[in-house]
Amino acid sequence: SEYQMFLQRPYAVREIAPDRSLGFQVSGSMRWFSYYAGVFNGGGDFYQGDNNDGMLYSVRVEAHPFGPMPAGEVTQPDGIRLQVAGSYYFNQDAAGDRHAVSAELGFIWTRLSIRGEFLWSTFSPSGNPVTSEGVEYGNTERMGWYAEAGVFIINEHLQVAVRYGAQRIMESEFEVEDLYDLWTISGAINAFVLQGRIKLSLAYEHRHEWFDPQVDNDYLAIQVQGRI
Numbered sequence: 762s763e764y765q766m767f768l769q770r771p772y773a774v775r776e777i778a779p780d781r782s783l784g785f786q787v788s789g790s791m792r793w794f795s796y797y798a799g800v801f802n803g804g805g806d807f808y809q810g811d812n813n814d815g816m817l818y819s820v821r822v823e824a825h826p827f828g829p830m831p832a833g834e835v836t837q838p839d840g841i842r843l844q845v846a847g848s849y850y851f852n853q854d855a856a857g858d859r860h861a862v863s864a865e866l867g868f869i870w871t872r873l874s875i876r877g878e879f880l881w882s883t884f885s886p887s888g889n890p891v892t893s894e895g896v897e898y899g900n901t902e903r904m905g906w907y908a909e910a911g912v913f914i915i916n917e918h919l920q921v922a923v924r925y926g927a928q929r930i931m932e933s934e935f936e937v938e939d940l941y942d943l944w945t946i947s948g949a950i951n952a953f954v955l956q957g958r959i960k961l962s963l964a965y966e967h968r969h970e971w972f973d974p975q976v977d978n979d980y981l982a983i984q985v986q987g988r989i
Contacts, residue, residue: 762986763833763957763960763986763988764831764832764833764834764835764836765833765834765835766834766835766874766909766911766920766922766924766949766951767909767922767924767947767949767964768949768962768964768982768984769966771878771905771907771909771924771926772905772907772926772928772943772945772968773878773880773904773905773906773907773926773927773928774878774880774905774907776903776905776928776941777861777863777880777881777882777903777904777905777928778861778863778880779801779803779817779819779850779852779861782801782802782803782817783801783802784799784800784801784802784816784817785799785800785801786798786799786800786801787799790829793824793825793826793827793828794822794823794824794825795822795823795825795829796820796821796822796823797819797820797821797822798819798820798821799818799819799820800816800817800818801816801817801818801819802816802817803815803816803817803852803853803854815852815853815854815855815858816852816853817850817851817852817853818850818851818852819848819849819850819851820848820849820850821846821847821848821849822846822847822848823844823845823846824844824845824846825842825843825844825845826843827840827841827842827843828840828842829842830842830844830867830869831869834869834874834876834909834911835874835911835920835951837869837871837872837913837916837917838869840870841868841869841870842867842868842869842870843867843868844865844866844867844868845865845866846864846865846866846867847862847863847864847865848861848862848863848865849861849862849863855887856886856887857884857885857886857887858884858885858887859882859883859884859885860882860883861880861881861882861883862880862881862882863878863879863880863881864878864879865877865878865879866878872912872913872914872916873910873911873912874910874911874912875908875909875910876908876909876910877906877907877908877909878906878907879904879905879906880903880904880905880906881902881903881904881905882902882903882904883900883901883902883903884900884901884902884903885900886900901930901931902930902931903928903929903930903931904928904929904931905926905927905928905929906926906927907924907925907926907927908924908925908926909922909923909924909925909926909947910922910923910924911923911949911951917953917957918952918953918954919950919951919952919953920949920950920951920952920953921948921949921950921951922948922949922950922951923946923947923948923949924945924946924947924948924949925944925945925946925947926944926945926947927943927944927945928941928942928943928944929942929971930942942970942971942972943968943969943970943971944968944969944971945966945967945968945969946966946967946969947964947965947966947967948964948965949962949963949964949965950962950963950964958987958988958989959985959986959987960984960985960986960987961983961984961985961986962982962983962984962985962986963981963982963983964981964982964983964984965979965980965981965982966979966980967979
């Protein structure tokens with residue numbers, strides 16, 4: 762979290778990407794190319810053992826022609842860094858099967874950092890659940906995207922950042938328009954002292970639902986973070 766421009770990851774990432782899970786991963790790199798592949802429990806937590814019938818399988822590839830990207834979005838490398846990446850995962854959960862893909866673009870040049878990503882997933886239930894209105898619930902598709910940029914206005918000490926993100930959920934044959942369909946715009950100010958060992962962050966996020974009614978769910982947060 763010390764390397765992130767915002768207090769939270771983009772909304773679409775939190776909703777579509779899988780959470781941390783126990784598992785096994787292999788990775789490697791060669792010149793301008795990196796890869797990651799893994800098998801995980803897929804339960805979305807640190808459950809000890811397999812709490813469903815299947816596993817989560819994932820793969821990610823990255824191309825970085827000017828050298829590997831640094832950790833996070835606030836580390837300043839020497840020279841330009843450009844990264845194009847793609848990911849895929851399949852989660853065979855007890856409730857059904859989920860497939861997801863993402864495409865990501867990152868760029869860092871001295872004090873400027875830009876990142877964007879598009880995510881898409883589809884979920885097929887293992888059974889045939891029926892809503893309270895008697896409508897059969899089919900496949901569910903989620904898609905989300907975001908773009909964010911940050912710049913150090915005082916080198917290594919003061920950074921400002923902005924982000925736009927959005928998410929839509931589409932249910933087959935049963936469209937639900939609720940508070941999970943939204944777009945967000947965020948701003949953050951980060952201050953670093955004692956060679957980055959203390960980070961002070963001020964962040965604001967405005968959330969706007971695609972459909973009425975609107976929900977009073979904007980937030981303003983202040984965070985103090987230290988490391989030794």
